[in-house]
Amino acid sequence: MLAPTPTASARGARTQGAICIKDVVKVYDPDRAAIMAVDHCTLDIAAGEICMIVGPSGCGKTTLLNAIAGFHSITSGEIYLDGELLCGPDKPMANPGPDRIVVFQNGALFPWKTNLENVAFGVVMQGKMRKKEAYEKARAMMADAGLSGTEHNYPGEVSSGLRRRVEIVRALMNDPKVLLFDEPYRALDSLTKSVMHEALLEIYYKNNVTIFFITHDLEEAIFLGHRLVIMTSRPCRPKQILDVDIPHPRDYSVLTTPRFRELMDQTIEAVHEEARKSFEAGEREG
Amino acid sequence: MSSSRRSFFHRSTLRAFVSILVFVALWEVGARSKQWFGIAVPWVGNIPAPTAVLHVWMGLVRDPGYWQSWYLSLLRVLAGFLTAMVIGIPLGLLMAVSRNFNDTFFPTFEMLRPIPPLAWVPASIIFWPTQELSITFVTFLGAFFTVVINVLGGAESIDVRYFQAAQAMGASKWDTFRRIVLPATVPSIVVGSSVGMGITWNVVVAAEMISGGGSQAGGNGGGLGYFIWNSYVGGAYEQIVVGMISIGIAGYICSELLRMLGGYLTPWLRTR
Numbered sequence: 001m002l003a004p005t006p007t008a009s010a011r012g013a014r015t016q017g018a019i020c021i022k023d024v025v026k027v028y029d030p031d032r033a034a035i036m037a038v039d040h041c042t043l044d045i046a047a048g049e050i051c052m053i054v055g056p057s058g059c060g061k062t063t064l065l066n067a068i069a070g071f072h073s074i075t076s077g078e079i080y081l082d083g084e085l086l087c088g089p090d091k092p093m094a095n096p097g098p099d100r101i102v103v104f105q106n107g108a109l110f111p112w113k114t115n116l117e118n119v120a121f122g123v124v125m126q127g128k129m130r131k132k133e134a135y136e137k138a139r140a141m142m143a144d145a146g147l148s149g150t151e152h153n154y155p156g157e158v159s160s161g162l163r164r165r166v167e168i169v170r171a172l173m174n175d176p177k178v179l180l181f182d183e184p185y186r187a188l189d190s191l192t193k194s195v196m197h198e199a200l201l202e203i204y205y206k207n208n209v210t211i212f213f214i215t216h217d218l219e220e221a222i223f224l225g226h227r228l229v230i231m232t233s234r235p236c237r238p239k240q241i242l243d244v245d246i247p248h249p250r251d252y253s254v255l256t257t258p259r260f261r262e263l264m265d266q267t268i269e270a271v272h273e274e275a276r277k278s279f280e281a282g283e284r285e286g
Numbered sequence: 287m288s289s290s291r292r293s294f295f296h297r298s299t300l301r302a303f304v305s306i307l308v309f310v311a312l313w314e315v316g317a318r319s320k321q322w323f324g325i326a327v328p329w330v331g332n333i334p335a336p337t338a339v340l341h342v343w344m345g346l347v348r349d350p351g352y353w354q355s356w357y358l359s360l361l362r363v364l365a366g367f368l369t370a371m372v373i374g375i376p377l378g379l380l381m382a383v384s385r386n387f388n389d390t391f392f393p394t395f396e397m398l399r400p401i402p403p404l405a406w407v408p409a410s411i412i413f414w415p416t417q418e419l420s421i422t423f424v425t426f427l428g429a430f431f432t433v434v435i436n437v438l439g440g441a442e443s444i445d446v447r448y449f450q451a452a453q454a455m456g457a458s459k460w461d462t463f464r465r466i467v468l469p470a471t472v473p474s475i476v477v478g479s480s481v482g483m484g485i486t487w488n489v490v491v492a493a494e495m496i497s498g499g500g501s502q503a504g505g506n507g508g509g510l511g512y513f514i515w516n517s518y519v520g521g522a523y524e525q526i527v528v529g530m531i532s533i534g535i536a537g538y539i540c541s542e543l544l545r546m547l548g549g550y551l552t553p554w555l556r557t558r
Contacts, residue, residue, distance in 0.1 A: 069450070070454075104447050108445070111554050113469075126455070156555075174456075
């Protein structure tokens with residue numbers, strides 16, 4: 001079966017990492033409660049695109065991310081990565097793999113390994129590189145991301161901002177096609193956040209992977225994304241797709257431009273309606 | 287080194303010394319009240335005074351029988367404790383990773399767990415060929431259940447994100463066990479073993495008292511528990527206190543060694 005070609009034009013130099021989500025439905029507990037989390041969701045993400053997924057709490061965005069990552073099954077529909085079927089009718093759950101790596105909301109660095117060991121973990125385990133080689137590469141990548149000097153610290157010994165950065169470097173070390181972010185900066189204060197955003201873009205400009213990024217934070221969404229996909233409250237489905245026509249590379253000065261304010265206003269309007277619906281439906285925060 | 291010297295003069299060290307000194311002084315005054323003031327303080331007046339205990343202790347230090355008691359108790363504690371670790375850690379891990387194994391063994395385990403180790407003493411004496419083995423077995427039970435429950439609890443509470451992250455980076459089932467389950471359970475193993483060690487000392491002493499201490503060496507040769515019991519029977523009250531303090535010291539040393547080993551095994555928790 002051929003995957004439909006992604007409609008969004010490729011932004012970066014990358015030709016790999018196009019995600020095609022086709023008519024995906026996810027129903028939890030189909031026999032009894034039958035909670036529909038994702039409702040006929042169709043979305044094309046181009047290779048090298050930063051696609052921001054925005055929507056009210058508990059709307060089912062994370063369910064979609066878990067389906068792409070291969071942590072959860074889908075009820076129907078198909079998801080493709082570069083035209084190859086990840087999951088579909090005959091294979092409801094994708095295999096997790098190093099081509100799609102998740103950066104988690106609360107972080108998932110292994111606390112019992114040093115930052116350097118964490119970064120080198122994947123390639124050493126897969127036997128892709130010898131330990132010495134892997135550590136050398138890990139050290140270089142950490143230096144690139146401004147993490148020199150924290151190699152031999154444990155994750156618990158560095159600030160949460162640095163931890164997130166280590167986690168992104170760990171993901172990149174596996175040479176993924178897609179990075180899946182699940183509100184990674186939610187717990188950070190706004191000053192740290194702004195630093196993290198610029199750092200993430202810097203890393204992105206160097207590596208140019210496809211980024212699927214879930215967030216609540218509209219400023220974050222517009223600042224980082226090529227496109228914003230605003231989701232309806234549960235069940236989750238794209239309600240509106242917004243092109244962010246601010247050229248990359250970006251830095252924090254774009255926050256004060258009139259175009260940014262305009263986009264912000266548009267987004268707030270679209271999201272607010274869904275947030276109210278979701279609030280009235282009695283959805284819990286989370 | 288300089289930091290340890292500084293901490294020696296630290297306020298908390300000072301408080302510890304003051305606390306122990308005041309306790310011993312009150313004990314001395316209470317125990318000598320009849321002799322000094324002509325009125326015995328009730329209860330405390332019947333206890334041997336610390337100076338008298340120290341005097342007897344100084345004598346015992348030269349007695350090989352006393353050290354034999356240390357040696358025997360320590361041997362039983364170590365044998366029971368190590369066996370509990372060797373059997374308990376794999377068992378706990380197996381129960382955590384295998385649903386089927388857990389379904390099969392957990393009910394039996396949970397039924398045996400509430401039985402106090404000391405309730406096993408008579409059955410153990412009947413069952414095991416030598417008294418030494420019976421005492422060691424009871425000691426083993428003391429640590430075993432605690433170790434298993436801690437390992438099981440620790441392994442079951444590992445955050446699912448660690449598994450997902452490892453899987454995404456290409457971990458096989460064995461990789462996941464070796465690189466995630468095992469290291470993530472180490473802190474629980476450390477906690478379980480230090481709690482288990484404490485119980486082991488409680489149990490060994492009582493088991494030695496009940497079983498008569500396997501007094502093949504005769505006299506004081508049956509372990510610290512037997513040493514205390516024997517002193518009581520023989521009316522050597524100072525020796526009872528010496529035995530009690532000896533157990534306290536032995537237990538403290540064992541716990542401290544375990545804490546050091548635990549710290550060495552979990553370097554990532556040191557900075558918390």
